[in-house]
Structure formats: C-alpha cells, structure tokens
Amino acid sequence: MVALTLTDLFAVPALDRSLAPALQQALDGKAKPPGALGRIEDLALTLGLIQQRMLPVVERPVLLVFAGDHGLTRSGVAAFPSGVTVAMVDTLLAGRASANAFARVVGAEVRVIDAGVAADLSDRAGLVQARIASGTADASVEPAMTSAQAQAALLAGARVAGDAIASGADLIALGEMGIGNSASAALLMHRLAPAPLDDCVGQGAGHSPEGMARKRAVLAQAAARSDATAPFEVLTQFGGYEIAMISGALLAATRAGVPVLVDGFIGTAAALLAVRLAPAARDYCLFAHASAEAGHRLMLDAMTVRPLLQLDMRLGEGTGALLAMPLVKAACALLSEVAELSDVLEAAG
Incomplete structure (x- = not known):
C-alpha cells in the first residue's frame, strides 16, 4: 500500500450516489411491500453505495x-x-x-x-x-x-x-x-x-x-x-x-x-x-x-x-x-437472496 500523507487521508471523496435509483428499484422489487423492512432497506442501499455494487457483500x-x-x-x-x-x-x-x-x-x-x-x-x-x-x-x-x-x-x-x-x-x-x-x-x-x-x-x-x-x-x-x-x-x-x-x-x-x-x-x-x-x-x-x-x-x-x-x-x-x-449481513442478503416480487406473483398465477 502506498504511504499516505495527512493531505491524502483527509481527501475523502463524496459518496457516489449514482447507483441509488437502481438500488432503490431493486429493493422495491423484492418479495415484500415496498419499505416493509424499514431501516434494513436503508442499510442495504447505503452498503450498495459505499461498495458501489448492486449486490453488496460482507463476508470478511x-x-x-x-x-x-x-x-x-x-x-x-x-x-x-x-x-x-x-x-x-x-x-x-x-x-x-x-x-x-x-x-x-x-x-x-x-x-x-x-x-x-x-x-x-x-x-x-x-x-x-x-x-x-x-x-x-x-x-x-x-x-x-x-x-x-x-x-x-x-x-x-x-x-x-x-x-x-x-x-x-x-x-x-x-x-x-x-x-x-x-x-x-x-x-x-x-x-x-x-x-x-x-x-x-x-x-x-x-x-x-x-x-x-x-x-x-x-x-x-x-x-x-x-x-x-x-x-x-x-x-x-x-x-x-x-x-x-x-x-x-x-x-x-x-x-x-x-x-x-x-x-x-x-x-x-x-x-x-x-x-x-x-x-x-x-x-x-x-x-x-x-x-x-x-x-x-x-x-x-x-x-x-x-x-x-x-x-x-x-x-x-x-x-x-x-x-x-x-444486521449488516442481513441487509446484504436482502439484495442478493430475496426473491423478486414479480416472480412470486407469477408463480401465484
């Protein structure tokens, strides 16, 4: 790892929120009423934004x-x-x-x-x-x-x-x-x-x-x-x-x-x-x-x-x-493991 200076350390970039609409759409499309999991949904969105991925992971x-x-x-x-x-x-x-x-x-x-x-x-x-x-x-x-x-x-x-x-x-x-x-x-x-x-x-x-x-x-x-x-x-x-x-x-x-x-x-x-x-x-x-x-x-x-x-x-x-x-791991699982609402509705006929 390249040695940091204090100037480097303090230069934290603003969180890139460009994935927020897609993440929110993914959360709303899960097999549950929109927003039904409250702050766990907020946590999932935040983790996705921090990691800049649609399927955030916390394994280690x-x-x-x-x-x-x-x-x-x-x-x-x-x-x-x-x-x-x-x-x-x-x-x-x-x-x-x-x-x-x-x-x-x-x-x-x-x-x-x-x-x-x-x-x-x-x-x-x-x-x-x-x-x-x-x-x-x-x-x-x-x-x-x-x-x-x-x-x-x-x-x-x-x-x-x-x-x-x-x-x-x-x-x-x-x-x-x-x-x-x-x-x-x-x-x-x-x-x-x-x-x-x-x-x-x-x-x-x-x-x-x-x-x-x-x-x-x-x-x-x-x-x-x-x-x-x-x-x-x-x-x-x-x-x-x-x-x-x-x-x-x-x-x-x-x-x-x-x-x-x-x-x-x-x-x-x-x-x-x-x-x-x-x-x-x-x-x-x-x-x-x-x-x-x-x-x-x-x-x-x-x-x-x-x-x-x-x-x-x-x-x-x-x-x-x-x-x-x-809670953090559960928020990741919400995005990666929960079925899509459309699939559930289709299966229900």
Missing part, C-alpha cells in the same frame, strides 16, 4: 481494537488504574474478552493494536505493534501529544486499516481499550460537537459520586487550559493515541470504499474527529449503537446520524459494532 469483517493509555488518569479521571489496560489487552489476545466472544458468534476476525499503552508489550504474540509513546501526557496540565505524534497516530491507524483491507477485509469495525479514554472522548466531544462540557462527561468504566465530581473537575481544568477548536489541534490538546488511530483507520477505509462500523462513545468521538477533518467520511460510516454513556446520543445528533441499536451498553472494545454485524 475485521474488528480493529486499538489500545492506549491516557495521562489524564494520573489526575484521577478513571475508576481503575492504567494497569488494567495491559490486563485487558492480554485478555483480548487470549480470546477471552467480551469482544472475542461476540466476534466468534458473528464470524469476525479481531486484531489488537498497541497504539500507546503505558507498558512494554513488545513480547506479546499476535499484538500489532503501532505504539506512538507510552501513553499520552496529562491533558489537564499540558497538551496530550505533539503535532508530530498526532500525525503519526492518524497515519498509523490508516496503515493498520489498509493492511486489513489488503488481506481481504470487506467491513472494518472499530473498537478501543484504554483506561481514561472516556475522559479524552468527552473533551473531544465538548470542542467538536460542540457541546457544554457537563453534557459530555459520563460514568466511563464506573465511578462513585465522589469520583464523578473529581472527573468533572479535572476535565474542566483541561478545557480551561486550551481554547482549541480546530479538529487537529483539539486532537493534540485532548486526544488519545487509540482515538487518533481509530480516526485514521476510519478515513483510510472510507477512501478504499469499505464500510466502517463505529462502536460506542469513544469510537463515536473518534468518528466525530474524522468527520470534522473530512466531512464526506460520515456517509461511509454505520453507527452501531447508542450507548448508555452520557452524551453519546448528543454526539450522534451532532453528526445527524442514527444508530442501528440501543442496548444500554457502555463497554467499548467494539462490542456494540460486533452486535450490529448481523
């Missing part, structure tokens, strides 16, 4: 789980220590995380990527090595990363997605693992939605009332430190390496005409960043679910998108994206 879905640590955890924004990130990476690599279980059910491959875990994981078999640094800086007192690190993370995510697509992936699902990343995502949402900070801060992995008060205070301090609103600058001030890589992976997939399944709150923050960097990218994305995390619905509204599911989840890892995959 790949979940990319990007892991990274956050300097904000040193200021007390998380209920768990950053060491849990390492433990969960090992659990994912062992095939024993929730994402692994769901991936086996839906037939998806899982790839785990070290985007910037605060530990040496170079000896982990099966781990994709793409780390930028050992976690970000504490965004409550200084920028989370340098411009060079942010650029490197975006391009690394693009390379990881490009490798998956080159090996045959026809759907990219995006997940994450990183203690403290809901705090980073809240700051991104605050500036990029935009939305009041209080509306963006949620429980994350779980907090006591005292923990929530601490999280809100630290994020207010971070927000007061920088008035950045330009997307790339917001990433450098408040982002995470795994969030940046998700954005880069999303943009690379859209450029390749591969549909992207966006997961929950953190994944949607990464998608929001990608869409602010390259607005056309939104139309290549499928939003899996509306999580129970405070602010997620508002962030989806900021991009005027509708999620496929609402299951009151707030785990991450790409679990929501995996649970939406059967």
Whole structure:
C-alpha cells in the first residue's frame, strides 16, 4: 500500500450516489411491500453505495481494537488504574474478552493494536505493534501529544486499516481499550460537537459520586487550559493515541470504499474527529449503537446520524459494532437472496 500523507487521508471523496435509483428499484422489487423492512432497506442501499455494487457483500469483517493509555488518569479521571489496560489487552489476545466472544458468534476476525499503552508489550504474540509513546501526557496540565505524534497516530491507524483491507477485509469495525479514554472522548466531544462540557462527561468504566465530581473537575481544568477548536489541534490538546488511530483507520477505509462500523462513545468521538477533518467520511460510516454513556446520543445528533441499536451498553472494545454485524449481513442478503416480487406473483398465477 502506498504511504499516505495527512493531505491524502483527509481527501475523502463524496459518496457516489449514482447507483441509488437502481438500488432503490431493486429493493422495491423484492418479495415484500415496498419499505416493509424499514431501516434494513436503508442499510442495504447505503452498503450498495459505499461498495458501489448492486449486490453488496460482507463476508470478511475485521474488528480493529486499538489500545492506549491516557495521562489524564494520573489526575484521577478513571475508576481503575492504567494497569488494567495491559490486563485487558492480554485478555483480548487470549480470546477471552467480551469482544472475542461476540466476534466468534458473528464470524469476525479481531486484531489488537498497541497504539500507546503505558507498558512494554513488545513480547506479546499476535499484538500489532503501532505504539506512538507510552501513553499520552496529562491533558489537564499540558497538551496530550505533539503535532508530530498526532500525525503519526492518524497515519498509523490508516496503515493498520489498509493492511486489513489488503488481506481481504470487506467491513472494518472499530473498537478501543484504554483506561481514561472516556475522559479524552468527552473533551473531544465538548470542542467538536460542540457541546457544554457537563453534557459530555459520563460514568466511563464506573465511578462513585465522589469520583464523578473529581472527573468533572479535572476535565474542566483541561478545557480551561486550551481554547482549541480546530479538529487537529483539539486532537493534540485532548486526544488519545487509540482515538487518533481509530480516526485514521476510519478515513483510510472510507477512501478504499469499505464500510466502517463505529462502536460506542469513544469510537463515536473518534468518528466525530474524522468527520470534522473530512466531512464526506460520515456517509461511509454505520453507527452501531447508542450507548448508555452520557452524551453519546448528543454526539450522534451532532453528526445527524442514527444508530442501528440501543442496548444500554457502555463497554467499548467494539462490542456494540460486533452486535450490529448481523444486521449488516442481513441487509446484504436482502439484495442478493430475496426473491423478486414479480416472480412470486407469477408463480401465484
């Protein structure tokens, strides 16, 4: 794959909608009342437009789980220590995380990527090595990363997605693992939605009332430190390496005409960043679910998108994206396997 520059990565073409009339005609001609399958029909049309084919196919879905640590955890924004990130990476690599279980059910491959875990994981078999640094800086007192690190993370995510697509992936699902990343995502949402900070801060992995008060205070301090609103600058001030890589992976997939399944709150923050960097990218994305995390619905509204599911989840890892995959596959089957209404009527005499 030819190495991309940021200029290349952000140059996402507008979705070609020239096939829309033919796809709609095909859907209306299936053995069902027109529109009877509701949003599954909308999903089938969208998949056809993204793949630019009358019979979209999703046979080799790949979940990319990007892991990274956050300097904000040193200021007390998380209920768990950053060491849990390492433990969960090992659990994912062992095939024993929730994402692994769901991936086996839906037939998806899982790839785990070290985007910037605060530990040496170079000896982990099966781990994709793409780390930028050992976690970000504490965004409550200084920028989370340098411009060079942010650029490197975006391009690394693009390379990881490009490798998956080159090996045959026809759907990219995006997940994450990183203690403290809901705090980073809240700051991104605050500036990029935009939305009041209080509306963006949620429980994350779980907090006591005292923990929530601490999280809100630290994020207010971070927000007061920088008035950045330009997307790339917001990433450098408040982002995470795994969030940046998700954005880069999303943009690379859209450029390749591969549909992207966006997961929950953190994944949607990464998608929001990608869409602010390259607005056309939104139309290549499928939003899996509306999580129970405070602010997620508002962030989806900021991009005027509708999620496929609402299951009151707030785990991450790409679990929501995996649970939406059967709907995506069903939408493909609608176009490729359902009889034509005219054939049914002819058979009925």
